[in-house]
Amino acid sequence: MKLRPRHRLAALAAVGALVAGTSGCGLDAGYNLPFDVASGSIKPIPELEGVKIRVGSKNFTEQILLSYIAEVALTAAGADVEDMTNIQGSPVVRQALVVGDIDLYWEYTGTAWIQFQQNTKPIPDEQAQYEAVKKADLKQFGIAWLDYSPVNDKYALATTREFADKHGLKTMSDMVALVKKQPKLGTYCMESEFISRQDGLVGAEQVYGFDVPNSRIKTFGIGAIYAALAGGGVCNFGEVFTTDGRVLTLDLAVLEDDKKAFPQYNAAVTMRKEFLDQHPEIADVLEPVSAKLNNELILELSVKIDGEGMDPAVVARDWLVREGFVTVPKD
Amino acid sequence: MSTDSDTSTDTGAVLNVESGSRRAELVRLFLQPAAAIVLVVAVLVWAFNTDLDALEVVTLNPTTLLRTTWEHVLITIAVTVMVVVVAIPLGVVLTRRWAKPIAPIFVGIATIGQAAPAIGVIVLYFLLTQQEGLWAAAIPLAFVSLLPVLRNTMVGIQQVDPALVDAGRGVGMSAFTVLWRVELPLAVPLILAGLRTSLVLAVGTATLALFVNGGGLGFIIDTGYKIARTPVLLTGATLAVALALIVDWLGALAERYLGPKGLR
Numbered sequence: 285m286k287l288r289p290r291h292r293l294a295a296l297a298a299v300g301a302l303v304a305g306t307s308g309c310g311l312d313a314g315y316n317l318p319f320d321v322a323s324g325s326i327k328p329i330p331e332l333e334g335v336k337i338r339v340g341s342k343n344f345t346e347q348i349l350l351s352y353i354a355e356v357a358l359t360a361a362g363a364d365v366e367d368m369t370n371i372q373g374s375p376v377v378r379q380a381l382v383v384g385d386i387d388l389y390w391e392y393t394g395t396a397w398i399q400f401q402q403n404t405k406p407i408p409d410e411q412a413q414y415e416a417v418k419k420a421d422l423k424q425f426g427i428a429w430l431d432y433s434p435v436n437d438k439y440a441l442a443t444t445r446e447f448a449d450k451h452g453l454k455t456m457s458d459m460v461a462l463v464k465k466q467p468k469l470g471t472y473c474m475e476s477e478f479i480s481r482q483d484g485l486v487g488a489e490q491v492y493g494f495d496v497p498n499s500r501i502k503t504f505g506i507g508a509i510y511a512a513l514a515g516g517g518v519c520n521f522g523e524v525f526t527t528d529g530r531v532l533t534l535d536l537a538v539l540e541d542d543k544k545a546f547p548q549y550n551a552a553v554t555m556r557k558e559f560l561d562q563h564p565e566i567a568d569v570l571e572p573v574s575a576k577l578n579n580e581l582i583l584e585l586s587v588k589i590d591g592e593g594m595d596p597a598v599v600a601r602d603w604l605v606r607e608g609f610v611t612v613p614k615d
Numbered sequence: 616m617s618t619d620s621d622t623s624t625d626t627g628a629v630l631n632v633e634s635g636s637r638r639a640e641l642v643r644l645f646l647q648p649a650a651a652i653v654l655v656v657a658v659l660v661w662a663f664n665t666d667l668d669a670l671e672v673v674t675l676n677p678t679t680l681l682r683t684t685w686e687h688v689l690i691t692i693a694v695t696v697m698v699v700v701v702a703i704p705l706g707v708v709l710t711r712r713w714a715k716p717i718a719p720i721f722v723g724i725a726t727i728g729q730a731a732p733a734i735g736v737i738v739l740y741f742l743l744t745q746q747e748g749l750w751a752a753a754i755p756l757a758f759v760s761l762l763p764v765l766r767n768t769m770v771g772i773q774q775v776d777p778a779l780v781d782a783g784r785g786v787g788m789s790a791f792t793v794l795w796r797v798e799l800p801l802a803v804p805l806i807l808a809g810l811r812t813s814l815v816l817a818v819g820t821a822t823l824a825l826f827v828n829g830g831g832l833g834f835i836i837d838t839g840y841k842i843a844r845t846p847v848l849l850t851g852a853t854l855a856v857a858l859a860l861i862v863d864w865l866g867a868l869a870e871r872y873l874g875p876k877g878l879r
Binding site: 512 | 668669670671673674738741742745747748825826827828830834837838840841842843847
C-alpha cells in the first residue's frame with residue numbers, strides 16, 4: 285500500500301465523511317493536528333524542536349486513539365508531527381515502519397511474536413513476553429520497543445449479559461462447565477484468525493480441557509461478531525477484544541480468562557532502532573504517558589469516539605490535559 | 616506448383632477465412648482449464664512441500680481445502696441459480712411494452728446492487744436479518760451480480776429485429792409463442808454472455824462469504840493474511856483464481872453449445 289499525501293485524500297473527503305460517520309476512522313483528521321497544544325508536565329525539548337516524526341497506526345479505534353495520544357504528546361515536546369494514522373492491516377503498517385514511511389506506531393507484543401517473528405507458542409507472562417519480543421525484533425528487524433503499557437488488548441470470549449446472568453457465568457471455567465453439561469449451548473462466533481492461531485481457540489481448548497466441534501464454530505468478520513453476539517440468535521459465545529468499546533456499548537459480559545490461556549497483547553511504541561538512537565528523547569516523552577494507560581481507560585475513550593462520534597485527536601488531547609501532560613493554549 | 620502444396624495452401628487459407636479468432640477461441644477452450652489445473656497443482660505441491668508450522672496446518676490440510684473449495688462452489692451455484700431464476704424472467708417482463716415505464720426502476724436497483732461494495736451488502740444483509748451461513752452470503756451476492764444478466768436479457772430481447780416479431784405474429788403465433796420461439800432464442804447469446812460475467816463476479820465476491828459464516832475460500836485467504844502466512848494466503852488466492860478460470864471456461868462452453876444453432 286502506498287502512503288499518499290493527505291491532500292490527495294482531501295478529494296475523497298465526501299466519501300470519507302460517510303465512512304468516518306459509521307466507523308469513526310481518521311479520514312476527517314488533517315495531515316497535522318487540527319489544534320495547538322501547549323506544554324504541561326511534558327516540556328518542550330530542544331533536541332526534538334522541529335524534528336519531523338511521522339506517526340502511523342492500524343485501522344481501528346484503539347490504534348488511532350493511541351497514535352493521537354503519541355502525536356499530541358510529541359507535539360507538546362516540540363516535534364513536527366505528521367499524522368499517518370489509519371493504515372489498513374498490521375503487516376502493512378509494520379512494513380511502512382521497517383522501510384521508513386512512518387517513524388513510529390503502537391504494536392502489540394503478541395502480534396509481533398506470532399505474525400512478524402513467526403512463533404507459534406505464546407509466553408504466558410506479560411513481562412517475559414515483552415522481553416522476548418523486544419529482543420527478537422531488535423535482532424531480526426532492527427526495530428526497537430519502548431516500555432510496554434498496561435493496555436493489554438487480549439482475546440477474550442464474551443456473551444450477552446443476559447446469558448451470563450442466566451447461567452451464572454463469570455469465567456472461562458464457568459463456560460466450560462456449562463458447555464460440558466449442555467453441549468448445545470456451546471455455539472461460538474469467531475474470526476478466521478482465531479481458529480488457526482495456536483493461542484486462539486486451540487490454546488483455550490488445551491488449557492481448559494474442552495473441545496468445540498467444528499459444527500458449533502461459526503466464522504464471521506470481527507465486526508459482525510459483536511452484532512451476532514448482541515443479537516443472541518446466532519451464537520452464545522464470541523471472540524472479542526478486551527479493549528473494544530462495543531463491549532461496553534452492547535453490554536457484553538467478557539468471561540475472565542482465569543487460567544490464562546490467551547496470549548499477552550500489551551501495546552508499546554515501536555520505532556526503527558536508528559531513529560530512536562537519533563532521538564532518544566522520544567522515549568522520555570512517551571514512556572510516562574504509556575505507563576498511565578490501561579484497558580478501562582481505552583474502553584472509556586473508545587466509547588467517546590465510536591459511540592459519541594468525537595474526533596479521536598480531541599479525545600486523545602482531552603485525556604492528556606486531564607492527566608496534566610499537556611495544556612490547551614490560551615488565546 | 617505441385618498439387619500437394621496447393622491443397623495445403625488452400626487449407627491454410629480456409630482456416631484463416633474461418634477466422635483466426637475462432638481458432639484462438641478453440642485453443643483457449645483447451646488452454647484455460649489446463650492453466651487452472653497447472654496453477655492448482657503447482658501451488659499445492661509448493662505449499663505442501665514447505666515446512667508448515669502449527670498455524671499453517673490448521674488451514675493447509677486436504678480436508679479444510681476441500682471443504683472450503685466445496686463451500687465456494689456451493690455459494691457460486693446458489694448465486695447462479697438465483698440470478699438465472701430472478702434476472703432472466705425479470706428481464707423478459709421488463710421488455711414487454713406495458714412494463715416500459717417501470718423498467719428503469721428495476722435496472723436502477725440492480726445497478727445500485729452492482730455499484731455497492733459486496734462486503735457492505737453482505738454485512739448489511741446479516742445485520743438486518745441476523746441470518747447466517749450459505750444463504751446469508753448467497754442472497755446478497757446474487758443481488759450484487761444480478762445486473763449483467765438482467766441488462767443483457769433486456770438488450771438481447773430489444774435488439775431482436777422487429778420485422779421478425781411481426782413476421783411471427785403474421786404467421787399466427789401468439790405473443791407468448793413469439794417470445795418463446797423467436798425473441799428468447801435470439802437473445803440467448805447475450806444472456807449467456809451476461810451470465811458468464813455474473814458467474815465470474817460471483818466466484819470473486821464469494822470470497823467474502825466467510826464474514827457471515829458462509830465459508831468458502833475466503834476463509835483460507837483471510838486467515839493467511841491475518842496471521843501473515845504467505846503459503847496459506849497464496850494457496851487460498853490461487854484456488855479462488857483457478858475456480859474463476861474454470862467457471863469462466865464453463866461459461867464459454869455454455870455460450871458455444873447452448874446458443875441457437877444458426878447463430879453459433
